Amino acid sequence: MRANEINKNLKHLIGEVLQLGTRADALEADTALLGNLPELDSMAVATLIASMEEFFDIFIEDDEISAETFETFGSLCSFVEDQLSR
Amino acid sequence: MFLCRGSVIALADVRANNMNPLFIEGARSPLFGVHHPSDSISGQALLFLPPFAEENNRSRHVAAALARDCARRGIQVFLLDPYGTGDSGGDFGEADWQTWLEDGRKAVTWLRKRGGSRLTLAGLRSGGLLATRLASELDLPPERLVLWSPVTNGGRFLQQFLRLRVAARITGGSDGGENIDDLLVQLSGGESLEIGGYVLNPDMAHQLAENKLEAMTPPTGTGVLWLETGGETSDGLKPGSTRIANHWRAAGLDVTSETVAGPSYWLRQEPEPCPALVESTMRWLTQGEPGNA
Numbered sequence: 001m002r003a004n005e006i007n008k009n010l011k012h013l014i015g016e017v018l019q020l021g022t023r024a025d026a027l028e029a030d031t032a033l034l035g036n037l038p039e040l041d042s043m044a045v046a047t048l049i050a051s052m053e054e055f056f057d058i059f060i061e062d063d064e065i066s067a068e069t070f071e072t073f074g075s076l077c078s079f080v081e082d083q084l085s086r
Numbered sequence: 087m088f089l090c091r092g093s094v095i096a097l098a099d100v101r102a103n104n105m106n107p108l109f110i111e112g113a114r115s116p117l118f119g120v121h122h123p124s125d126s127i128s129g130q131a132l133l134f135l136p137p138f139a140e141e142n143n144r145s146r147h148v149a150a151a152l153a154r155d156c157a158r159r160g161i162q163v164f165l166l167d168p169y170g171t172g173d174s175g176g177d178f179g180e181a182d183w184q185t186w187l188e189d190g191r192k193a194v195t196w197l198r199k200r201g202g203s204r205l206t207l208a209g210l211r212s213g214g215l216l217a218t219r220l221a222s223e224l225d226l227p228p229e230r231l232v233l234w235s236p237v238t239n240g241g242r243f244l245q246q247f248l249r250l251r252v253a254a255r256i257t258g259g260s261d262g263g264e265n266i267d268d269l270l271v272q273l274s275g276g277e278s279l280e281i282g283g284y285v286l287n288p289d290m291a292h293q294l295a296e297n298k299l300e301a302m303t304p305p306t307g308t309g310v311l312w313l314e315t316g317g318e319t320s321d322g323l324k325p326g327s328t329r330i331a332n333h334w335r336a337a338g339l340d341v342t343s344e345t346v347a348g349p350s351y352w353l354r355q356e357p358e359p360c361p362a363l364v365e366s367t368m369r370w371l372t373q374g375e376p377g378n379a
Contacts, residue, residue, distance in 0.1 A: 017353065
């Protein structure tokens with residue numbers, strides 16, 4: 001999956017899980033996620049991880065993911081690109 | 087009003103929609119379900135298997151919408167609460183996958199005895215995994231299988247459920263607390279775990295993890311409809327789902343697949359309708375029937 005497709009699909013997943021509606025369209029690489037989006041509490045993070053696993057057909061282990069992964073939209077995109085390149 | 091443990095069914099709704107809340111014999115206890123009868127003589131019947139834990143509560147309205155449309159179009163529907171779920175007997179913490187499979191078999195028998203000679207098995211999320219497994223194991227295969235956003239990998243799904251309990255740890259909220267591996271160790275040691283208000287027993291966890299859609303092939307004669315929801319309607323499914331659907335096609339199965347525009351309704355705290363999903367399902371279920379395109 002190309003980077004722009006990952007980008008587009010992740011925007012949709014984040015928008016879906018957090019119910020951001022059109023706000024998800026405005027996500028850019030440097031948009032802060034964790035600590036910035038009030039909807040992104042720990043339960044939402046767990047749900048988002050599950051949605052990512054389901055959509056991209058990947059397995060995300062405990063030790064592969066941390067607060068840094070969710071720092072920005074860009075860091076999350078990079079994480080998914082990395083997972084898919086394996 | 088029927089006032090039960092988990093659900094409230096208004097008598098007015100029952101009368102208006104011709105739905106019958108009732109109990110059938112299950113594998114280990116009586117099982118609650120809602121029957122939507124149809125006065126058609128076509129023999130068409132649909133058994134709906136629900137998703138796991140809280141997803142079931144959140145998605146009931148969509149299953150009910152399907153049931154109402156089906157009954158109007160000559161397909162009787164049974165919305166089953168498997169053992170330990172909804173208003174059925176048993177506790178969730180005592181339930182396991184094998185019991186749910188057997189409950190499914192009992193419900194199939196019940197429908198067939200009520201003129202349901204042309205059976206559709208339908209399931210949402212992990213209910214789709216259960217429906218596929220059941221379809222593969224029934225002595226008399228179902229005519230059709232409807233999968234709504236099916237869980238494709240039971241092991242991964244189990245981890246996602248366990249992750250709900252250690253969610254705070256991921257974002258650094260509680261350093262040094264238990265992680266998913268710790269929970270798996272506890273389960274394999276015979277300990278049940280409480281997760282988000284639900285008790286997960288080791289048998290359920292183990293059996294759930296053993297089920298993968300790609301290791302199952304529905305019977306060749308069973309027509310399959312695989313629907314997912316997304317931002318826009320498209321011919322495609324999620325990448326992992328496409329792989330499995332194509333694998334089934336290569337094995338000779340007739341698989342119709344589509345993504346419809348709609349929310350992940352099983353996640354929503356407030357009921358969010360998904361009309362495109364129900365419409366697409368109804369189109370497929372009634373194709374080739376007299377009076378339809």
